Amino acid sequence: MNIDKNVEDDGVIFMSIKDEEQNKDSAKEGAGDAKSCGKSDEDLLILAIESSCDESAAAVVKNGREVLSNIISSQIALHTVYGGVVPEIASRKHVEKMNGCIRAALSEAKVTLDDIDAVAVTYGPGLVGALLVGVSEAKAIAFATGKPLIGVHHIEGHISANFIENKDLEPPFVCLVVSGGHSHLVVVKDYGVYEIIGQTRDDAAGEAFDKVARAIGLGYPGGPKIDKAAKEGNPDAFSFPQAKIGDAEYDFSFSGLKSSVLNIINQAKMQGQELSQVDVAASFQKAVVEVLVGHAIKACKEYGYDKLAIASGVASNSGLRELMEKECAANNIKFYRPSPVLCTDNAAMIGAAAYYEYKKGVRFGLDMNAVPNLPLGDRERRFHAGK
């Protein structure tokens, strides 16, 4: 995956993510044709929209696995001064940026709305004000063009990001989904069929990363900053607790770990000691990663799956990737992961998930609403058309 970046006047970063292989293919088929995207009658094109947090994104995806365009307008720089995403600012920016993203996605895919077979959008979970922008746009476009509308669960999108670069990956497999807002261990039984076998009891893993990063003065966003600092630190400098939940062996708990890091920092402060930022980062990261990898490998072995995928924000953490690769190799498990850029919020993954929903005949009505706490697996069916 290649990224074209452009910083706009208001500090928003406009990115176009290109699949090199895809570009090669379309070059072969002859760019400039009327059907330069290489769409045949059986092909299915989905325009996908995502706005659940601080990235406005649009993409055109062919047959669920080929990304014709993937546009992300990232506001991260705007929120850095506030130490986290400010929902109202994020929602306002989505209104300003979404049309531009959609237009860019269509033009880069060399298609028009007429070529599109369905419009897909993230309708939860996420920030309600932010979600509503994408949902309102998608509904308006689907209505004005008469195309079917498909609502997608944000986390199912993240899991489906694995389908884009791993053409051989098919369910069933185990997927570890870890981000700022989620920590789930999921068995993907079939396309769109999920069983959650483990989740966090308190903080999400990414949330713990953000809090610890703030406490040791690394700032926002915590995940990438801790990952970077950890590379220079000693992971065994501190021994942090790894919580075990007695009655649910695949569940996670990160709040105790977070508190114990904060305690060490406070103690050092009170005693006037200087703490090594990189050592704290490395030891904290090690504690998180060991729990995540341990649970995931154990689930594969006990449930009898030989494929393991990771998804969402924390999946781009290099410490997690390294240990996961090592442990998978040692246990004869095939390890799948999306490129780091597909681990961030993007619309291509929404298009991938929507494709399999479309194939199953799922269609949403125009009364679709944003559902900020939409549960994974047990999905909201009340907006389905013809319910």
Added chain:
Amino acid sequence: MKILGIDTSGLVGAVAIADGDLLLSQFSIQYKTTHSEILMPMLDDVCKKIHLDLKSIDAIAVAKGPGSFTGLRIGSATAKGLALALDKPIIPVPTVDGIAYNLYGVEKIICPMMDARRNQVYTGLYTFVAGTPEGKSLEREFEMQIIHEQFATSVEDIAARINEIGKPVVLLGDGVPVYRDQLDKLLKVPYSIAPMHQNRQNAAALVSLAMQYAAEGRMVSADEFAPDYLRLSQAEREAKEKDSAGKAANTGEDVKSGARAGDSSREEPLSEAEREKKRREARKTPGIVRVREMTAEDIEDAALLEKTNLGKEAWTQKQLIDALTRDDTIYLVAVKAGRIVGLCGVQNISGEGEVTNVSVARDCRGEGIGYKMVKQLLERGAGLGIKDYTLEVRAANEPAIHLYERLGFKSEGVRPGFYDEPKDDAVIYWKRNNL
């Protein structure tokens, strides 16, 4: 010229379609604010009933703001999506102008008021001026004149501006019932209130005004259009307040009272029913309860209150003094007839506010003291940089759980067997303001 109009800026959700000077259809609902769920089905219905080919529309008019932030975005994003798909321009209509246009031909002062909360209204001042079309003697044509363009201000300020003009005024908009008593005291000119069919956002009036704008070429492209909120987001406002707090500190001004919890949902106006409920609740509360910061003189009484309520788990005087002297805490007491009847406190732990105490005297429970007190605590917490709040409560303590849920806390977990005497689970509650 065929124009589709959308207004979801307030409690009314409405669409209208006009062709030239013919209003083909309008659909308006003022019932709960679920614009996201009703707007598109409403539009779909309207289009079907008049066999409208969407492609025949020339422009999309939308209430551009001010209004409920979320409502504005639903209308705007919908208009932008339609305009993008149909390749048509957008006609942005200032919300307050649209409301004023309800009263075509009225030569009094017209003052729409939308409840903007924080004791403010979105308002403006308008009137209609008559002219005679060429070659006619008796026909009149009215033009809406803007005396003061739409802005956000206090009720006192807009009343003073009306008094200054000194002419009779017609009031309309959802802010009028909210501030009616206040307005009655403030206004020194005869006033009337528009009847229900003319006193709210009206998509037909919006489209009618949009026809004029279109003739004047006041249109923008779908991508360019963004709503005009007339207000910064809360976080930006707070950053500004903090900025001026640094300056004000030198002059000794109290700026802390301006700080509020960072909850975007508080921007949403309450529905009429919710307001009425609040008024009823307020009437029920006997005696006047004041909430203020705890001081050293309160410690003895506060400790006694803790002890009476919580027994062994109560905080001691020493713990309370310690809490009072830290700079990462806020402690509030509720005072009724000179007696301390409530206590609550929060500690800031790297951006997360841990609510450490909430106590209300037994004989004063059920009067809304806990709600009043904790609500203030949450509002003041932003001044410490708190974004999210957490607390633990006994699973069996239903009144407390009910209180926290009313304040927007959500249960996120349980610590089994956390409390002793009697043994009970602790329920972990969170109020996350970025969700």
